[in-house]
Amino acid sequence: MKYIFLVIFFCATVIEAQIIKKPQLQNKNAERDTLVIDKGSKDSVKIFKPTINDYLIQTQFSDKKIFDTVFTVDKSYQFSQFNNRDNFGKIQFANIGSGFQDLVFSVNKEQNLSLLPTNKSHFILGIDDVKYYDVKTPTTSFVYHNAMKQGAALNSTYTQNIGKNFNFAVEYMGLRSEGIYRRSLAASNNFVLSSHFSSKNGRYQFFTHYIHQNVNNEENGGLEDVSLFLGDDSRFNNRQNLSVNLTASDSRFSLRRYYFSQEFQFVNSEKYPFKLRHTLYHQANKYRFIESSSESYYTSSYVDDFDTYAYKFSKNLSNTVSLVFDKKTFKLDAGFRHQLINLGTDRELPTAVGVTIPTDNKENRLGAVGNLEIRLWDKVDLKSFLEYSNGKSFGNYIRSENLLKLEPIKGYILNAHVNFQSAIPSFNYLINPSFYQNFNYNFSNAQNQSITEIGGKINLKWFDSSVFANYFRIDNLAYFDTDFLPKQSAETMNISQIGGEATVKYRKFNLYTKLLFQSALSQKELFPMPSFVGRVNLFYQTKAFKNAAEIQSGIKVYYFSKFNSRDYFPVLNEFVLSNSGTSIGGQPIADAYFNMKVKRMMFFVEAQHFNTTFMKNKSFTAPNYPIYDFRLNLGIVWYIFH
Numbered sequence: 001m002k003y004i005f006l007v008i009f010f011c012a013t014v015i016e017a018q019i020i021k022k023p024q025l026q027n028k029n030a031e032r033d034t035l036v037i038d039k040g041s042k043d044s045v046k047i048f049k050p051t052i053n054d055y056l057i058q059t060q061f062s063d064k065k066i067f068d069t070v071f072t073v074d075k076s077y078q079f080s081q082f083n084n085r086d087n088f089g090k091i092q093f094a095n096i097g098s099g100f101q102d103l104v105f106s107v108n109k110e111q112n113l114s115l116l117p118t119n120k121s122h123f124i125l126g127i128d129d130v131k132y133y134d135v136k137t138p139t140t141s142f143v144y145h146n147a148m149k150q151g152a153a154l155n156s157t158y159t160q161n162i163g164k165n166f167n168f169a170v171e172y173m174g175l176r177s178e179g180i181y182r183r184s185l186a187a188s189n190n191f192v193l194s195s196h197f198s199s200k201n202g203r204y205q206f207f208t209h210y211i212h213q214n215v216n217n218e219e220n221g222g223l224e225d226v227s228l229f230l231g232d233d234s235r236f237n238n239r240q241n242l243s244v245n246l247t248a249s250d251s252r253f254s255l256r257r258y259y260f261s262q263e264f265q266f267v268n269s270e271k272y273p274f275k276l277r278h279t280l281y282h283q284a285n286k287y288r289f290i291e292s293s294s295e296s297y298y299t300s301s302y303v304d305d306f307d308t309y310a311y312k313f314s315k316n317l318s319n320t321v322s323l324v325f326d327k328k329t330f331k332l333d334a335g336f337r338h339q340l341i342n343l344g345t346d347r348e349l350p351t352a353v354g355v356t357i358p359t360d361n362k363e364n365r366l367g368a369v370g371n372l373e374i375r376l377w378d379k380v381d382l383k384s385f386l387e388y389s390n391g392k393s394f395g396n397y398i399r400s401e402n403l404l405k406l407e408p409i410k411g412y413i414l415n416a417h418v419n420f421q422s423a424i425p426s427f428n429y430l431i432n433p434s435f436y437q438n439f440n441y442n443f444s445n446a447q448n449q450s451i452t453e454i455g456g457k458i459n460l461k462w463f464d465s466s467v468f469a470n471y472f473r474i475d476n477l478a479y480f481d482t483d484f485l486p487k488q489s490a491e492t493m494n495i496s497q498i499g500g501e502a503t504v505k506y507r508k509f510n511l512y513t514k515l516l517f518q519s520a521l522s523q524k525e526l527f528p529m530p531s532f533v534g535r536v537n538l539f540y541q542t543k544a545f546k547n548a549a550e551i552q553s554g555i556k557v558y559y560f561s562k563f564n565s566r567d568y569f570p571v572l573n574e575f576v577l578s579n580s581g582t583s584i585g586g587q588p589i590a591d592a593y594f595n596m597k598v599k600r601m602m603f604f605v606e607a608q609h610f611n612t613t614f615m616k617n618k619s620f621t622a623p624n625y626p627i628y629d630f631r632l633n634l635g636i637v638w639y640i641f642h
Contacts, residue, residue, distance in 0.1 A: 050136040095179030097186025115314035115427040117573035132196040147177030183220035206262040219570035221245030222624025275324040300438035315342035365391040381405040411461030425478035465502035480576035493523040530560040552595040562586035582623035604635035
């Protein structure tokens with residue numbers, strides 16, 4: 001199968017065809033963007049009618065961008081997923097909201113100095129994921145998806161400017177999906193309140209937000225007998241007839257964040273381009289694993305006189321002050337940071353367990369942060385970030401990100417990066433209080449896990465194509481062994497990735513392809529991965545109904561090669577090394593779809609995994625965890641500019 005993808009990709013790079021160019025969104029001054037209607041008479045009133053250029057979006061202290069309502073192929077991957085993200089390099093569990101297994105190695109900075117189980121991490125909004133707005137009129141957006149069997153997924157946003165300089169936004173993300181297998185209910189409720197203010201003279205601004213996120217799941221432990229799923233007995237076509245390993249277990253994760261960042265310029269920016277920036281936030285993470293009744297699946301015994309309820313938490317109170325030098329072509333900010341970190345649980349384990357876990361391990365950390373940005377001739381853009389902190393309990397923390405963007409020739413863009421991170425493993429590796437005797441641990445001798453990442457991407461004007469490559473060097477790789485306990489590798493792990501994507505158009509027919517090849521050059525048994533991940537999308541796009549609508553219709557196929565997967569361990573919501581040697585992958589996942597856009601409304605209709613209607617579903621997310629069968633996914637995206 002992977003060779004078919006390879007042939008398609010290289011054909012796409014040599015066929016002479018029309019190029020599809022993605023829209024270049026440029027920020028413009030509001031007065032220039034706004035349409036002025038003047039009837040021409042001496043006493044007539046000028047009417048300012050907003051255009052799409054008057055509706056802007058940004059993350060904190062970044063450039064503003066225009067609301068992207070263009071009907072591109074990217075939307076097909078973004079809005080057909082309940083988390084509204086392109087999930088290339090991941091494979092979804094059978095129910096939406098139940099998580100993913102990562103097929104491609106990457107670094108998630110949200111797991112640094114925090115408690116964030118891997119399977120819950122796919123749904124969490126980081127600080128740089130929160131959006132801030134600047135709109136001329138009240139604006140509402142809705143993103144809706146139907147759920148599996150019963151329920152729905154809804155993401156709604158309302159934002160409004162009060163005056164010219166103050167904006168607030170309220171966002172709600174709700175999900176409830178029963179799932180087609182026993183004990184697979186997913187239910188999440190996320191609330192975001194954000195605000196941005198800029199003074200009339202432009203010398204003061206702030207960004208603030210509050211987040212309340214919950215990710216809750218029933219845990220079924222996978223199928224009790226996989227052979228019944230793979231067999232020909234029609235009784236088990238109803239997936240509710242398949243027994244599962246866990247019948248009374250739940251996992252719950254919550255995140256709370258209060259965030260406030262402000263920037264003040266003392267004097268005239270032309271002569272003295274200095275600003276003072278202050279950031280204060282508090283973030284709390286909580287993880288619970290609960291059994292409502294005794295489970296017989298695990299071989300570990302229960303801890304005496306300990307309820308079947310496990311709880312752990314982390315907190316981070318961060319205070320940063322920095323001085324900013326801000327010119328158009330050169331920007332530098334540097335400052336100091338103080339953090340108060342907490343990691344603990346709600347009660348002490350009985351002495352008989354033999355593991356001591358602190359109920360509240362506190363430490364004060366001092367560090368420094370810095371950002372550098374250089375822009376030259378609209379051809380060179382260099383961004384560099386450095387953070388360092390030190391503490392007694394959790395050691396040194398170093399993170400450096402360096403990004404270089406070059407456009408030496410128009411239409412040819414090079415993006416290169418060199419990143420380094422040295423940090424203690426995710427707090428989920430450090431402690432675990434459990435009512436199961438064998439699943440308690442305090443990883444007190446954990447060493448810093450160091451990751452060096454070097455890579456680049458070249459965008460080519462031919463066929464809207466790009467080629468990319470990445471290399472990772474990981475020292476002291478943290479993992480969970482077959483006994484569900486945290487360990488670190490004494491040897492270095494090296495991972496290489498190479499791939500590309502291209503889009504070809506012939507009249508109104510389009511072919512989009514993305515390929516990734518990867519290999520672990522050493523220690524490959526600690527992070528099993530497919531050698532190939534790819535997708536192809538053949539679709540037809542045209543205007544319809546006298547140009548009142550635009551439609552997309554096609555077939556897209558997702559595929560990853562076979563590999564010996566890790567097991568999913570519900571107690572920790574982590575993936576652990578497997579003794580079974582069970583392989584997953586090697587079967588395509590094909591979706592047929594019809595999408596339509598009418599003004600600011602987009603409709604998405606997908607027959608997901610429709611190839612299982614004529615071939616046996618043998619696809620798994622992890623051993624004993626099948627992915628979804630055929631389902632009809634319905635989605636609506638609606639932007640309302642009042």
